[in-house]
Amino acid sequence: MTWHVRPRLKVAPRTVKRLKGAIREELRRGSGRSLSATIATLTPKLRGWVNYIKLAEVKGVFEGLDEWLRRKLRCLLWGQWKRAYTRAKNLMRRGLTEERAWRSAITGTTASPGLFETMEVLGRDRVLSRMERALAL
Incomplete structure (x- = not known):
């Protein structure tokens, strides 16, 4: 490291992969539940993850996760509207x-x-x- 460059914390890819796997598991269980109930079960997990990683300064990882999660929730809702x-x-x-x-x-x-x-x-x-x-x- 040099004296004029401040290091930036970033999220490890394995951590993101592990979170996505946990969210996928929860969404598989949520196919018969309402969307609000599924979100209620995801909220503590996401809050804990955000608090763990909140010092990271890389915005792209968080934006990508947000897009991915919203797409997954839309797919869940689309599957519930069968007809x-x-x-x-x-x-x-x-x-x-x-x-x-x-x-x-x-x-x-x-x-x-x-x-x-x-x-x-x-x-x-x-x-x-x-x-x-x-x-x-």
């Missing part, structure tokens, strides 16, 4: 337009192709029958 109608209804409740909500609900992804492109790939009759089943529920 296309439920997905569309809940997406519209969260502020998406009706067209985008139905497009996401039917194709299963948020960055989905348009309805007509989906009809070309899956077949017009199949897409229309999916929509009719979803609307009938």
